[in-house]
Structure formats: C-alpha cells, structure tokens
Amino acid sequence: MTAQQSLQLISESFNKSRKDILRGSAKYFMFWGALLTVTSLAIYLLWHFTGKPQWNFLWFTMPAVGYPLAALLRKNSAAVPQNEVSKMLGAVWTVFGAFAITLSAIAVFLVPMRVTLIITIIMGLAECMSGVLLKNWPIIIGGFLLGVGGAVFAMLVTSEAQLLIFTLGGILLLVTGSIMKLQYK
Amino acid sequence: MFPKLDPLLHSELRLAVMSILAGVDEADFTYLKKQTEATAGNLSVQIDKLTTAGYIMVEKGFKGKMPRTTCRITPAGQEAFSKYVEALKEYLSASK
Incomplete structure (x- = not known):
C-alpha cells in the first residue's frame, strides 16, 4: 500500500x-418520536371528547411501554x-427522560406546576443539544423553536390544546431521525 | 529521513480494523467482519496478531445465548496508530 492508499483506507x-x-441512533429518534406523537394525540383526543383531564395519567404509560420496547429494539438490532x-446523544435524552418523568410525577402527586411549559423547554434544549452534537443546523433551529415557541404557546393556551405541542415535538423527533438517516446514508 | 512505518499496521485488513476501533469504544467480531468484508478466518488471524502486539484487547462473552467476541483498542494501539498516521502524513507532505 502507498501512503496515499493507507490514508484513504483509514479515512x-x-x-x-x-x-x-449515527444511522443506528436515528431509529431511536424515530421510535420515541412516533410514540410521543401517538401518545400525545391519543390523550388530547380523549381529553377533548370526554372533558376529563384525568386522561393525562396515560403519560406514565409512555415510559412503561417505551423503555422495554426500546430495549427490545436494541436487542434485535445488529451490534453497532x-x-x-x-454516547452523548444517549446521555442527553436519558437526562431529559429523567427530568420529564420526575417532574411530571412531582406535579401530579406533590406540587402542582405547569408541566407542559417545563417539559417543552427541556425537550427543546435536548433537541437543540442533539443538533449541536450532530452539527446539524435544521435540528438546532427546530429544537430552539420547539423550546421557545412551545413555552410561549404553553403560557397562552391553557386548554387541552396545549398537548399538541408534544405532538409537534414527536413529529420533530421523527424528522430528526429521518434527517440523520439521510445525512449518514 | 522518513520515519519507519509500523509493519504491523501496514497491512490492509489490520489497518482497517485499527481504523474502526480507533473511533469507537468497542466493536464485536461480526461488526468488524461486515465492515471490512473479510472472511472470518482471515479476520481472526489478523486480530490475533494485533492482540499479540498489544494493540487491541479481545474479550469473549455472550449476548443472550450467543457467543460474542468484542475487540477494543489499547492505549499502546492508539499510540501506534497515531504515530502511523503522522508518519503517513510526513511521507505525503514530502512527496508534494
């Protein structure tokens, strides 16, 4: 091998x-995005048509269903x-998940707080950080708009319609996964 | 005077294995085989050579019920790889 060929092989x-x-990481974005879109839409529709905010307890089924399914997805995938x-992407979203689940539980059982507002902001931050790690401007901007725009929306809209922010967040995760699949084809 | 190229790394398959391992925490045998498109026998031989030189570490275990061989680069391997790349760069800059 010449020096040129060696360097080319390394690269x-x-x-x-x-x-x-990174293509392997994309499927987790798509999985959680689909789950978030379906869960948020289902809760919104149930709340909207029955008028009962108790349907919000269904949020807790999301990690209960999501984590075992994600583990199964990892187990069945080729070892990448x-x-x-x-690793950093995994860490960012694990921290987001820990904050989101803990704050939701505190808001429901201990201290009432504006969970939609808080979770939208931290989700936007996590998405923004993912974009920074992936060096991808559309993901950075999408995360920023979700966090800032979602926070404003959550303050202005107090009805069940504010849950649609999470539907938008889910779609954004699906788009992020798709961008990654295309970017690292 | 040009630096000497490490003969252990100056082989296509061994260099490909080291290049992959330099960018990841660890990789299993199946992944290395797929990425390098080498035969299992040839890959095993080259992995043994890199292990004997202390450039990589091999761990045998199980994933579920399936046997799994995991490889990771050692600090000595990382250093040898960096030196090799630096040497290549010197060769190239001299030839320009």
Whole structure:
C-alpha cells in the first residue's frame, strides 16, 4: 500500500463506521418520536371528547411501554458500536427522560406546576443539544423553536390544546431521525 | 529521513480494523467482519496478531445465548496508530 492508499483506507473505514453508528441512533429518534406523537394525540383526543383531564395519567404509560420496547429494539438490532457522539446523544435524552418523568410525577402527586411549559423547554434544549452534537443546523433551529415557541404557546393556551405541542415535538423527533438517516446514508 | 512505518499496521485488513476501533469504544467480531468484508478466518488471524502486539484487547462473552467476541483498542494501539498516521502524513507532505 502507498501512503496515499493507507490514508484513504483509514479515512474510509473511520467514516463508514461513523455513519453506521449515527444511522443506528436515528431509529431511536424515530421510535420515541412516533410514540410521543401517538401518545400525545391519543390523550388530547380523549381529553377533548370526554372533558376529563384525568386522561393525562396515560403519560406514565409512555415510559412503561417505551423503555422495554426500546430495549427490545436494541436487542434485535445488529451490534453497532458506540462512539462519543452516539454516547452523548444517549446521555442527553436519558437526562431529559429523567427530568420529564420526575417532574411530571412531582406535579401530579406533590406540587402542582405547569408541566407542559417545563417539559417543552427541556425537550427543546435536548433537541437543540442533539443538533449541536450532530452539527446539524435544521435540528438546532427546530429544537430552539420547539423550546421557545412551545413555552410561549404553553403560557397562552391553557386548554387541552396545549398537548399538541408534544405532538409537534414527536413529529420533530421523527424528522430528526429521518434527517440523520439521510445525512449518514 | 522518513520515519519507519509500523509493519504491523501496514497491512490492509489490520489497518482497517485499527481504523474502526480507533473511533469507537468497542466493536464485536461480526461488526468488524461486515465492515471490512473479510472472511472470518482471515479476520481472526489478523486480530490475533494485533492482540499479540498489544494493540487491541479481545474479550469473549455472550449476548443472550450467543457467543460474542468484542475487540477494543489499547492505549499502546492508539499510540501506534497515531504515530502511523503522522508518519503517513510526513511521507505525503514530502512527496508534494
């Protein structure tokens, strides 16, 4: 091998595995995006047509269903390694999940608070950070708009319609996953 | 005077394995085989050579009920790989 060929081989192998890893992360964005879209729409419709806000308890089924399904998805996938970016993406969304579940539980059982407002902001932050890690401007801007726009919307709209912010958030995650799949094809 | 290229790394398959492992925490045998498009036998031989040199570490375990061989680059391997890349760059800049 010449020096040129060696460097080309290094660069190709490195890029190929990097693309593989980030394409592997894309399916989790799509999975959680689909689950969030379906859950938020279902709760919105149930609340809207019955007039009962108690349907919000269904939010707790999302992690109960989502985490085992995500584990199953990981188990059935071909073993794709982790790199620094995929690990950081996982960490950002794990922290978001921990905050979202804990704050929701506190709001329901201990101290009432404007959960939609808080979760929209931290979800926007997590999405923004994902965009920074992936060096992708559309994801950064999408996360920023979700966080800031969602916060304003949550303050202005107090009816069940504010749940539609999460539907938008779910769609944004689906779009993020699709962008990643295309970007790292 | 050009630096000497590490003969252990100056082989297509071993270099491909090291390039993959340099960018990830660890990778299993199946993944390396798929990425390098090598045969299982050839890949095993080259992995053994890299292990003997102390460039990579191999761990055998199970994923569920299936056996799983995991490889990861060692600090010595990381250093050798960096030196190799630096040497290549010197060769290229001299030839320009």
